[in-house]
Amino acid sequence: MLDRDLIRRDPDFVRAGIARKHMDASIVDEFLTVDQAWRTATTHLDEKKAESNRISKSIGQLIGQGKKDEAEAAKAQTADLKKAIAELEAQERNLETDLKSIELQFPNLPHASTPDGETENENVFVREWGAKPEFADAPKPHWEIAENLQLLDLPRGAKITGSGFAVYTGQGARLQRALFNFMVDHQTLRNGYREIYPPFIVNRASLIGTGNLPKFEEDLYKVDDDLYLIPTAEVPVTNLYRDEILDAADLTVNLAAFSGCFRKEAGAAGKDTRGLLRIHQFDKVELVKFTKPEDSYAELELLVKDAESVLQSLGLHYRIVELCTGDIGAKGSKCYDLEVWSPGVDRYLEISSCTNFEAYQARRANIRFRREQGAKPEHVHILNGSGLACPRLFSAIVESFQQPDGTVLLPEVLRSYVGTDRLGA
RNA sequence: GGAGAGGUCGCAUAGUGGUCUAGUGCGCCGCACUCGAAAUGCGGUAAGGGGCAACUCUUCGAGGGUUCGAAUCCCUCCCUCUCCGCCA
Numbered sequence: 241m242l243d244r245d246l247i248r249r250d251p252d253f254v255r256a257g258i259a260r261k262h263m264d265a266s267i268v269d270e271f272l273t274v275d276q277a278w279r280t281a282t283t284h285l286d287e288k289k290a291e292s293n294r295i296s297k298s299i300g301q302l303i304g305q306g307k308k309d310e311a312e313a314a315k316a317q318t319a320d321l322k323k324a325i326a327e328l329e330a331q332e333r334n335l336e337t338d339l340k341s342i343e344l345q346f347p348n349l350p351h352a353s354t355p356d357g358e359t360e361n362e363n364v365f366v367r368e369w370g371a372k373p374e375f376a377d378a379p380k381p382h383w384e385i386a387e388n389l390q391l392l393d394l395p396r397g398a399k400i401t402g403s404g405f406a407v408y409t410g411q412g413a414r415l416q417r418a419l420f421n422f423m424v425d426h427q428t429l430r431n432g433y434r435e436i437y438p439p440f441i442v443n444r445a446s447l448i449g450t451g452n453l454p455k456f457e458e459d460l461y462k463v464d465d466d467l468y469l470i471p472t473a474e475v476p477v478t479n480l481y482r483d484e485i486l487d488a489a490d491l492t493v494n495l496a497a498f499s500g501c502f503r504k505e506a507g508a509a510g511k512d513t514r515g516l517l518r519i520h521q522f523d524k525v526e527l528v529k530f531t532k533p534e535d536s537y538a539e540l541e542l543l544v545k546d547a548e549s550v551l552q553s554l555g556l557h558y559r560i561v562e563l564c565t566g567d568i569g570a571k572g573s574k575c576y577d578l579e580v581w582s583p584g585v586d587r588y589l590e591i592s593s594c595t596n597f598e599a600y601q602a603r604r605a606n607i608r609f610r611r612e613q614g615a616k617p618e619h620v621h622i623l624n625g626s627g628l629a630c631p632r633l634f635s636a637i638v639e640s641f642q643q644p645d646g647t648v649l650l651p652e653v654l655r656s657y658v659g660t661d662r663l664g665a
Numbered sequence: 666g667g668a669g670a671g672g673u674c675g676c677a678u679a680g681u682g683g684u685c686u687a688g689u690g691c692g693c694c695g696c697a698c699u700c701g702a703a704a705u706g707c708g709g710u711a712a713g714g715g716g717c718a719a720c721u722c723u724u725c726g727a728g729g730g731u732u733c734g735a736a737u738c739c740c741u742c743c744c745u746c747u748c749c750g751c752c753a
Binding site for chain 2: 278279282283285286287289290292293295296297298299300301303304311312314315316317318319321322485613614617
């Protein structure tokens, strides 16, 4: 959601921002038309209601004074008014419903610094860390390593659930469990985030708050009338403070949450489908920040540092790119992707997206803060990023640290979590 | 899942059809008193919408209904607590 006043005051600015994202800006005119009609209707309705309230109050007074006849006369007076109010109310309600639904379809505007571009090809390289590991022979992809060492059982995953559901077995299961334990410890004990363990099922209101609904219903698993499996811990964690007013002294709030993530990703079939590259259920540690508006861009840089510190601790080569306006998606203002080097697949793979949503989600979820006692509440800025996604980290580790003898030599920091220094030993 | 009790402006409570534009206490803010503080006194203390403004509308868990008028009466739902059942 955007600021209504901004759209009214400077529609050209909003149109330009939407156009930079290569999205349809006609929604601005749609909004302005309905908004004008709604405001007119609201004003008329309020006038009628005020009149009705005045009469009702006078009836009370007349009865109190024992003037029954006059009270009855006043009652008769309200019949037409009542009818008019009912009509105006229906009209106003329809317009308001329309306006809200239009409002929820608005994409966020890109930050001025977000580079222009249409596709991921125009994303901008920011920096890299480490170097691609050298191998005597061509490195194997993780699905081969996993099969050799019996870390994964994808056929049985397909049998018991369906394609895109991975079963981790033996040391693979242990590594998977080690990864999220390590990452939660890392983000809480080292980087100072507060740990949250959220429900994996949320209601519609929460999904609207983060911007997953109403637009992306087809990406979600629905488990009941009003309940959905979460596509990321971002949804429950961001909504912790839905409809709340935070104290400025408590900002910035830094939260880290482990969760399972469930995504149908109906449109994504056929791309990156091998092994663990794109699966319907996966584990992830998510970082969420609630900040004052003036702090959010500095916090975005910190968020990226916290996410990449995991890769550094593991000794994995990665690069950071800044997404261009065409690739950033509807919700974000500015976004960096962390891409880990995957030698077996011979590609960089997105392992974290660190995004500043500014007030876009805060408006949808009604999350505000007060600068000082008595001050008017303002919307917070909300940021989030993976810290990190487990399957691609799993695959990057087994591919990057595969040994000539077929084993995988684990990074130092993981050894106590996995209980061994080597997979396949 | 069943039975009972309950959900009121940060917290605690009052309010059972019409000066409720929701009272009171605590907390908080301001002022006074004080060298300063405590205590005390006075005043102020919810959010959102429309309007240039005066002003006005909405919100007493949510949504419907009755009524000229609903925090208050009726219906449905949600949540919390107690007990029962079931269960890891």
